[in-house]
Amino acid sequence: MRSPDRSVPHGYRLRPGTDLLDLAERLREAMAPVRDRAEIVQVAEFAAKALDTADLAGTPRPESVIFDAVQAQAVHVGQILAGEHSCHLNTVTVAVSDDPETGLLYALMFPKHPAFAAELDELELGDYYPYWNEADTEQQRPTGVSAAEWERRAETWTRVLRGTDPWDPTGMFRIDVGNVYPDADLINRAADVFAAMPSIEDRIHHALHELQNRQEFDSPSELMAFVNAMPEHQQRIEAGLKPITLEDIAGGVR
Template sequence: MTDLTLNVPHGYRLTPGTDLLDLAARLREAMEPIRDRIEIEQVAEFAAKALDAADLAGTPRPESVIFDAVQAQTVHVGQILSGEHSCALNTVKIAVTDDPETGEMYALMFPKQQAFAQELDEMELGDYYPYWNEEETEAPRPTGVSAAEWARRAATWTRVLRGTNPLDPTGMFIIEIGAAYPDADLINRAADVLAAMPTKEQRVFHAMHELQHNQEFSSQGELMAFVATLPEHQERIQSSLKPITLADIAGGAR
């Protein structure tokens, strides 16, 4: 019977002759710009949230909010690492080893962000070669993969993993890309943060979501009364949120 814990959703059979150092260089070249973009977008979201909170409260906007936004991102990462939040980290981990029977090279990819996974699929590192237990996950195998081929994959990954946990492998060549915590240099990249700023529509949506999330109701009637006021709240939020400029983010052009 197949081991129920065998789960390799991002498994690859690498192209024959793959050089591991070259593979690491290719992955870093492809992934680091993606990580940079994601991190900038996250800092922009924190900056917008701080500015919008002031707009909605009718108070002066905080100065050079980029400092606060980078700090907020740092705190958020700490909460992810401590298990308080389940958001994805801006990192990629790849574990590579061989099949002791055939000598072929296999890789387990751990892309924390969907953008990383999409890029991995486009890099043509080899054959996408996943496996999971259909009984345990209640997810069918990929279309076009026969039961016999799926069983072969289970046997292959069992040999490749050599008993290590496929979600936290040991004894393999490990490539790690990106740091969990944001780069302090982000405070000098106000123009990039401004370019990644959420749109007015997105800011309104986030403010409405925050408003609804913070409500508590003691009766169905209170809930229905609040729902009836949502159009008024949306109109108030739309009229309160001001445009965001470079000066709002960093106190002037940088």
């Protein structure tokens, strides 16, 4: 029985003749706008949350909301890195090594955000070339891959990995794209953040979610009373939320 630590569902066989420096540049060019968009959306969500919190509390809206939102995103990233949240980081890591028998290059791809995974598929860098132990994972190999081919993949990945952990590889050529923390220049991009502002429906949903998370119930009857009152809570939130303008984001239209 093969060890499950050779499971590589994130494995790819790169195209023959792939130049690693060109690959790194291609990845950075393709992923930069994806990361930029993801960061802007996240900062917009924190900005909306700050404004909505003030609206629902009946207090003045913060004047430096874009600065506060970028700071909040940086704190959130720190919480992710500390293991307090399981949200996606705006980074991509690709680890590459060769098969010493054939000279072909194989890659392990770690897109931390779903948008990166979609972009990697669009780039068509090579063939999806996974392997896992069917008995250990209780998951069948892909349709159309024969048992003999699956065995060859196991042998190939054994040579390529050279004993390293496929989920935390060492001794491989690494390409890291993106910074984990938000770019400071986002505080000057109020128009972009405003364009990515969540819809009123999303703002209501997030406010309801925050309300639920703050609740503590001493009995099942208290829980049921809260659940039964959800329509009233939603109506109150809808009535309390105000439109968000560019001036709200920037503290003066920019």
